[in-house]
Amino acid sequence: MKKTLTTLAVSLSLATISTISQADTLIYAGNAFTSTSNELLSDVTIVVDDNKIEAIKEGFVKAEEGDTVIDLKHATVMPGLMDMHVHLSSQHGGPQTYLDRFSLNEADYALRAANYAKITLDAGFTTVRNLGDSYYETVALRNAISKGIATGPRIYTVGKSIATTGGHADPSNGISHLLRPDVGPKQGVVNGEVEAREAVRSRYQDGADLIKITATGGVLSVAKSGQNPQFMTDELEAIVDTAKDYGMTVAVHAHGKEGMKRAIEAGVDSIEHGTHMDEEIRNLMVANGTYYVPTIMAGKFVADKAKIDGYFPELVRPKAAAIGPLIQKTFEKAHKAGVKIAFGTDSGVSAHGDNGQEFALMVEAGMAPADALRSATINSAQLLGVSDILGTLEAGKLADIVAVSGNPIDDISLMENVSFVMKDGVVYKQ
Numbered sequence: 001m002k003k004t005l006t007t008l009a010v011s012l013s014l015a016t017i018s019t020i021s022q023a024d025t026l027i028y029a030g031n032a033f034t035s036t037s038n039e040l041l042s043d044v045t046i047v048v049d050d051n052k053i054e055a056i057k058e059g060f061v062k063a064e065e066g067d068t069v070i071d072l073k074h075a076t077v078m079p080g081l082m083d084m085h086v087h088l089s090s091q092h093g094g095p096q097t098y099l100d101r102f103s104l105n106e107a108d109y110a111l112r113a114a115n116y117a118k119i120t121l122d123a124g125f126t127t128v129r130n131l132g133d134s135y136y137e138t139v140a141l142r143n144a145i146s147k148g149i150a151t152g153p154r155i156y157t158v159g160k161s162i163a164t165t166g167g168h169a170d171p172s173n174g175i176s177h178l179l180r181p182d183v184g185p186k187q188g189v190v191n192g193e194v195e196a197r198e199a200v201r202s203r204y205q206d207g208a209d210l211i212k213i214t215a216t217g218g219v220l221s222v223a224k225s226g227q228n229p230q231f232m233t234d235e236l237e238a239i240v241d242t243a244k245d246y247g248m249t250v251a252v253h254a255h256g257k258e259g260m261k262r263a264i265e266a267g268v269d270s271i272e273h274g275t276h277m278d279e280e281i282r283n284l285m286v287a288n289g290t291y292y293v294p295t296i297m298a299g300k301f302v303a304d305k306a307k308i309d310g311y312f313p314e315l316v317r318p319k320a321a322a323i324g325p326l327i328q329k330t331f332e333k334a335h336k337a338g339v340k341i342a343f344g345t346d347s348g349v350s351a352h353g354d355n356g357q358e359f360a361l362m363v364e365a366g367m368a369p370a371d372a373l374r375s376a377t378i379n380s381a382q383l384l385g386v387s388d389i390l391g392t393l394e395a396g397k398l399a400d401i402v403a404v405s406g407n408p409i410d411d412i413s414l415m416e417n418v419s420f421v422m423k424d425g426v427v428y429k430q
């Protein structure tokens with residue numbers, strides 16, 4: 001009998017030891033924006049176990065032996081921010097940017113992407129959608145980050161965008177006949193349904209997570225129109241249907257109305273920029289549940305730079321001056337009309353790491369600060385199809401947690417200075 005009791009005591013103490021060895025990280029949050037509602041919680045403890053949120057408890061829970069305490073009592077804690085439109089491999093740096101594609105190789109782009117990814121994570125963005133690279137370097141970067149070889153946000157990438165001949169994102173635009181490369185579906189140029197399907201399948205093969213197409217002209221390409229439709233309905237339907245077969249969503253660059261209309265009717269998931277969206281398009285987006293990713297920052301950036309002589313090539317300058325200033329107003333109307341909004345900046349046009357400036361532009365255009373925060377968390381997670389693991393502070397979600405000093409509901413510009421970054425339970429900035 002005595003012996004049995006001793007055995008019991010030993011096994012109990014072992015159980016106690018194993019509980020202690022599973023040490024938690026306790027985050028003491030003065031305010032917490034969980035993104036499950038527009039309310040702020042105050043004085044809570046977020047318990048992080050390994051890479052997951054284990055619990056959110058009222059008050060500042062006393063740490064047990066071995067626990068790590070992170071004191072953010074002065075700050076507002078929220079889910080890791082998500083930017084649905086970035087280009088990590090490049091950053092616009094004036095006229096010479098147009099020469100990069102003649103002088104840079106895959107490795108140059110890859111190294112740039114690794115650098116900008118680090119800067120983006122540092123700004124509080126723990127997840128991004130990369131909507132267009134040059135050589136699938138962001139597929140390699142995504143894999144390196146998830147293996148811990150490189151540091152950056154969790155990346156969902158399209159690889160290389162898909163355009164039609166001469167369209168926005170055709171990599172052979174603006175090159176002399178003598179030097180122009182032969183480009184096809186693999187390089188992102190399609191004509192007709194067959195090539196449209198081939199391009200989607202080729203991206204699946206090369207490791208893309210989703211598809212991006214350029215349904216209308218764009219601002220920065222060396223081509224005349226910034227808004228004409230550039231895909232036919234049969235091509236759009238071929239893209240969307242094929243993407244669905246491979247479990248991929250479709251993001252659509254669009255400025256002009258007709259291209260947007262065709263794309264939404266074909267069943268795409270998000271419209272990027274959306275400059276000339278009118279009431280008919282807004283209604284169509286609401287009816288189809290299509291997301292709008294505004295990128296107001298990119299509009300402001302190109303409108304500003306269009307004022308500088310020689311900053312853009314002659315074909316680009318008038319497009320930048322005409323389209324850039326309209327996007328914030330488009331956003332205002334879309335938000336009022338109840339179009340679903342996901343946060344996106346087009347960083348790479350503006351500087352990486354400035355992503356948080358988009359929040360103030362959204363609020364300036366009439367969005368409540370809490371809704372702006374939700375656009376970059378719960379809404380973006382829904383657009384990505386990862387609501388089960390990301391987008392809110394809730395037990396069971398991945399521990400992607402950021403914080404700013406003070407209260408961003410009172411002053412949204414605080415989002416430009418994220419002071420704490422945790423991704424997957426690992427602290428990257430404190």
Ligand SMILES: [Zn+2]
Nearest residue numbers: 085087131346
């Ligand atoms: Zn873009």
